Amino acid sequence: MKWALILLALGLIFRRAIASVVLTALAATLHFLGISVQLPSVRFAWPWQTITAGTTTNTDLGPWVLQKIEGISRPALGQANFNFVFTHKVSKNIGIFPCWYASTFYAVGHASATVALNPGPAWWKPATGHYRLQVLSKPRGGQPGQVTVTMVLPAPQLPRSVHDVTIDDIPSKPVATQHSWTYPGFGCGVLLRPQFAESVLYGQAQQIAFYKSTHVPQVTRPLIQSAETEATQTIRDNFIQPTLNALGYTLKQFTLRWAGAP
Numbered sequence: 001m002k003w004a005l006i007l008l009a010l011g012l013i014f015r016r017a018i019a020s021v022v023l024t025a026l027a028a029t030l031h032f033l034g035i036s037v038q039l040p041s042v043r044f045a046w047p048w049q050t051i052t053a054g055t056t057t058n059t060d061l062g063p064w065v066l067q068k069i070e071g072i073s074r075p076a077l078g079q080a081n082f083n084f085v086f087t088h089k090v091s092k093n094i095g096i097f098p099c100w101y102a103s104t105f106y107a108v109g110h111a112s113a114t115v116a117l118n119p120g121p122a123w124w125k126p127a128t129g130h131y132r133l134q135v136l137s138k139p140r141g142g143q144p145g146q147v148t149v150t151m152v153l154p155a156p157q158l159p160r161s162v163h164d165v166t167i168d169d170i171p172s173k174p175v176a177t178q179h180s181w182t183y184p185g186f187g188c189g190v191l192l193r194p195q196f197a198e199s200v201l202y203g204q205a206q207q208i209a210f211y212k213s214t215h216v217p218q219v220t221r222p223l224i225q226s227a228e229t230e231a232t233q234t235i236r237d238n239f240i241q242p243t244l245n246a247l248g249y250t251l252k253q254f255t256l257r258w259a260g261a262p
Contacts, residue, residue, distance in 0.1 A: 061147060061247065062133040066124060068243045069117070069131075069151075069235065076115040076234050078156060078227025082219050083108045085175060086208050088201055103174035103196060109209030110166045111219070113156040113227035117235060128152075130259075139248040146252040147244055151235070155258045156227035158220060162210040170201050232256045 089102035124131050129152070136146040159165055212219045236254045244251055 061135060061244070061249065064247070065133055065149070065240055065243050066131055068239045070121070070124065072118040072239065074117070076117055076227060076231035078113040078115070078223055078225070078230050079110065080213070080219060080223040080226055081108065081110050082212065084208065084212065086205055088196060088204055090196070099180050101179040102177065104176040105170050105174050105201060105205070107170055107205040107209070108168040109205070109212065110168075111159050111209065111213035111223055112164060113158050113223045115156045115227050115231040116154050117231060119154055136252055145249040147249045148253040148255075149240055149251065150255045150257070152257045152259055153231065155260050156224045158214050158223065159210060162206045165206055165209045165213055167202055167205045167209060170198065170205060228258070
């Protein structure tokens, strides 16, 4: 029963190719027997060729493509990696003598910006102008039709909390150390350095990385650009283009703008 269902499914998928081969073989057999019969003409084609060749359809493309976009459940993610150094300092007086010890560490931060690919039904209402599909030409003579799509999405969202930023393992050996020279300066290091717990260093580095990923242009610019690129490729290549191809159209131009952008 299972094999019968599989063969039936394959027959439905490749029905055009099978019909063409069967009719060609039948025509050759009848010709060999001297029987002249007018058989229907079915051009050989694989299933994927019938999509790219373009077939005439009366489907309203705009709502159909928008329906696919409204089915997107995950945001697009843009990522940026950046390195920095930070200093952790501990102060503790020994009697009347001030004492401090500081170490500078190297760290690598990773941050992500998100883009809501489907902001919700209200975002796509016609009055907002956030979505427009224009048919330039319809499928004709074996050639696919052409379509342009213009969309507007909310601007990428930078990290909202320190938990949206991660830090690579911080090297145990600092790149530099400093300590007070007040006697006993050497004792400061021996006494205070054990307080440099890994969790404390990670928390400090994470706070610094979060600030950089939300305020420093050298980090925020590539982060936003990465999110915009990812959003454009995801919508165009995974949703709009395949849907249009299935209906016999190709995407001539795709324009994605950002709400609030000049």
